[in-house]
Amino acid sequence: xxxxxxxxxxxxxxxxxxxxxxxxxxxxxxxxxxxxxxxxxxxxxxxxxxxxxxxxxxxxxxxxxxxxxxxxxxxxxxxxxxxxxxxxxxxxxxxxxxxxxxxxxxxxxxxxxxxxxxxxxxxxxxxxxxxxxxxxxxxxxxxxxxxxxxxxxxxxxxxxxxxxxxxxxxxxxxxxxxxxxxxxxxxxxxxxxxxxxxxxxxxxxxxxxxxxxxxxxxxxxxxxxxxxxxxxxxxxxxxxxxxxxxxxxxxxxxxxx
Amino acid sequence: xxxxxxxxxxxxxxxxxxxxxxxxxxxxxxxxxxxxxxxxxxxxxxxxxxxxxxxxxxxxxxxxxxxxxxxxxxxxxxxxxxxxxxxxxxxxxxxxxxxxxxxxxxxxxxxxxxxxxxxxxxxxxxxxxxxxxxxxxxxxxxxxxxxxxxxxxxxxxxxxxxxxxxxxxxxxxxxxxxxxxxxxxxxxxxxxxxxxxxxxxxxxxxxxxxxxxxxxxxxxxxxxxxxxxxxxxxxxxxxxxxxxxxxxxxxxxxxxxxxxxxxxxxxxxxxxxxxxxxxxxxxxxxxxxxxxxxxxxxxxxxxxxxxxxxxxxxxxxxxxxxxxxxxxxxxxxxxxxxxxxxxxxxxxxxxxxxxxxxxxxxxxxxxxxxxxxxxxxxxxxxxxxxxx
Numbered sequence: 001x002x003x004x005x006x007x008x009x010x011x012x013x014x015x016x017x018x019x020x021x022x023x024x025x026x027x028x029x030x031x032x033x034x035x036x037x038x039x040x041x042x043x044x045x046x047x048x049x050x051x052x053x054x055x056x057x058x059x060x061x062x063x064x065x066x067x068x069x070x071x072x073x074x075x076x077x078x079x080x081x082x083x084x085x086x087x088x089x090x091x092x093x094x095x096x097x098x099x100x101x102x103x104x105x106x107x108x109x110x111x112x113x114x115x116x117x118x119x120x121x122x123x124x125x126x127x128x129x130x131x132x133x134x135x136x137x138x139x140x141x142x143x144x145x146x147x148x149x150x151x152x153x154x155x156x157x158x159x160x161x162x163x164x165x166x167x168x169x170x171x172x173x174x175x176x177x178x179x180x181x182x183x184x185x186x187x188x189x190x191x192x193x194x195x196x197x198x199x200x201x202x203x204x205x206x207x208x209x210x211x212x213x214x215x216x217x218x219x220x221x222x223x224x225x226x227x228x229x230x231x232x233x234x235x236x237x238x239x240x241x242x243x244x245x246x247x248x249x250x251x252x253x254x255x256x257x
Numbered sequence: 258x259x260x261x262x263x264x265x266x267x268x269x270x271x272x273x274x275x276x277x278x279x280x281x282x283x284x285x286x287x288x289x290x291x292x293x294x295x296x297x298x299x300x301x302x303x304x305x306x307x308x309x310x311x312x313x314x315x316x317x318x319x320x321x322x323x324x325x326x327x328x329x330x331x332x333x334x335x336x337x338x339x340x341x342x343x344x345x346x347x348x349x350x351x352x353x354x355x356x357x358x359x360x361x362x363x364x365x366x367x368x369x370x371x372x373x374x375x376x377x378x379x380x381x382x383x384x385x386x387x388x389x390x391x392x393x394x395x396x397x398x399x400x401x402x403x404x405x406x407x408x409x410x411x412x413x414x415x416x417x418x419x420x421x422x423x424x425x426x427x428x429x430x431x432x433x434x435x436x437x438x439x440x441x442x443x444x445x446x447x448x449x450x451x452x453x454x455x456x457x458x459x460x461x462x463x464x465x466x467x468x469x470x471x472x473x474x475x476x477x478x479x480x481x482x483x484x485x486x487x488x489x490x491x492x493x494x495x496x497x498x499x500x501x502x503x504x505x506x507x508x509x510x511x512x513x514x515x516x517x518x519x520x521x522x523x524x525x526x527x528x529x530x531x532x533x534x535x536x537x538x539x540x541x542x543x544x545x546x547x548x549x550x551x552x553x554x555x556x557x558x559x560x561x562x563x564x565x566x567x568x569x570x571x572x573x574x575x576x577x578x579x580x581x582x583x584x585x586x587x588x589x590x591x592x593x594x595x596x597x598x599x600x601x602x603x604x605x606x607x608x609x610x611x612x613x614x615x616x617x618x619x620x621x622x623x624x625x626x627x628x629x630x631x632x633x634x635x636x637x638x639x640x641x642x643x644x645x
Binding site for chain 1: 334505508514516521523525528530571583587588638642
């Protein structure tokens with residue numbers, strides 16, 4: 001197996017007395033989808049925020065291509081090739097697709113003038129590469145569907161140099177059909193072969209459909225990990241519910257009535 | 258591909274449909290209606306040589322500050338201190354011209370008075386912006402505080418330094434000072450020269466009806482001389498500010514940042530847009546516009562008083578909204594604001610051309626059209642965001 005692009009060793013993050021992450025190990029490889037699963041409060045958000053440079057780890061080390069790195073700000077992380085697509089997508093509804101695509105990183109022709117033609121072309125081409133043929137990139141993002149917005153945010157992250165794409169619950173707020181659209185987009189990005197994807201979700205079906213490798217978080221720790229062959233459906237369900245045996249759960253439910 | 262068909266749900270539009278859906282279309286139609294009605298009701302007097310000059314004067318006056326207010330509103334903030342800033346800047350320039358520069362630096366020239374005033378107003382704009390972005394308080398309340406604060410400072414300074422809340426009888430600097438002339442002089446004389454030339458042609462052809470001669474810019478009392486010689490210099494400043502604002506907003510990176518800041522500040526920030534700097538810069542821009550407004554007043558009439566610019570902040574905001582700027586930020590165009598300024602300016606002046614009407618109808622009209630504009634803008638916003 002090739003070297004992981006991003007590796008995390010013994011990552012600990014404490015907020016005062018509260019330990020959000022209690023020693024997390026993680027390795028993500030280019031051309032793979034690494035599904036990160038866990039219940040609410042398992043530490044998924046803290047983990048991605050630490051990887052994205054929003055939080056600094058209390059202990060532990062992050063490696064990019066084998067070299068230890070420290071992110072002091074989100075800018076550091078994005079310079080190191082970590083592109084985070086948050087749930088709210090960081091899009092401006094009233095602005096056009098192109099203006100959103102290049103927000104904060106506009107192409108200029110001199111005197112601060114925007115090179116709108118080139119920007120429209122790039123926005124269109126980059127989105128086409130991962131699956132949306134958007135005929136008019138000057139239309140407002142507000143007119144797009146949730147899945148299309150997700151695609152825009154992903155295409156933007158890739159265009160601006162993401163080598164690790166962190167997708168924070170990209171399917172959670174979408175309808176059935178659009179969820180499938182996003183999964184297709186993830187597959188297309190995977191097919192490029194040069195980008196590692198961290199896919200955060202609590203939907204086991206979705207993770208099974210696109211995941212190559214799985215890590216299960218519970219209470220700030222990795223309670224199980226492996227490739228898709230190593231982890232059976234039943235094992236997955238057990239880990240999803242925080243490590244408790246299904247039998248125990250059934251019994252507990254039965255006791256209630 | 259499922260996503261492909263979805264993208265194409267947005268129907269392709271013809272040029273006409275696109276034009277009709279432009280955000281400025283509402284303010285444009287209202288403007289045309291006002292122009293036609295006013296021309297008809299005033300028997301064309303509103304657009305004869307002098308009428309046009311007077312209308313352009315008030316339109317430019319409103320326009321200068323409305324564009325500043327609109328850009329700030331697009332970035333998601335209000336500035337209620339514009340009117341007091343006008344009073345403050347006018348006071349500052351007039352007092353320096355009358356009593357000399359501060360700290361015993363000697364006589365003031367129009368240039369030094371303007372530059373020192375500009376330094377003060379830009380600093381105030383910076384301070385207001387910094388307070389708003391640092392504290393996270395609503396700009397409504399912060400600038401309301403500055404509305405009272407600066408109007409008070411203006412009056413107190415007048416009384417302390419000048420012993421009266423009015424400076425009048427300043428020398429006419431326009432003659433010798435290029436700076437004073439560029440704010441208080443007359444511009445685009447060629448327009449009225451051409452207009453007058455047309456009048457001369459009419460008389461030469463033998464069509465010499467007095468009213469026609471008058472409409473075409475001829476002086477009735479002194480036949481054969483030109484009557485109106487140019488627009489007020491503020492027309493030039495209005496055009497300049499409008500062009501620069503249009504270019505910045507629609508064609509530059511800064512313009513993209515202004516829209517992004519007002520639309521969704523967190524998203525803009527996450528993408529590396531320096532939203533605080535954008536906002537502070539725009540508070541400074543409204544202060545700049547207010548100073549230009551005040552400079553035009555001071556150098557045109559060579560007077561100033563403590564009440565100058567009163568209520569102008571509200572007109573500026575009203576015009577920005579009539580011009581299609583969203584109260585919640587993120588949306589608006591300079592062209593729309595220009596249409597709004599023309600509309601409101603014409604109606605404000607209408608009483609001079611149609612003496613039969615009560616001047617207070619202007620405020621009735623403004624209130625009504627403001628309400629209509631807010632509803633129209635909200636509809637546009639809903640259309641763009643898909644009804645969210």
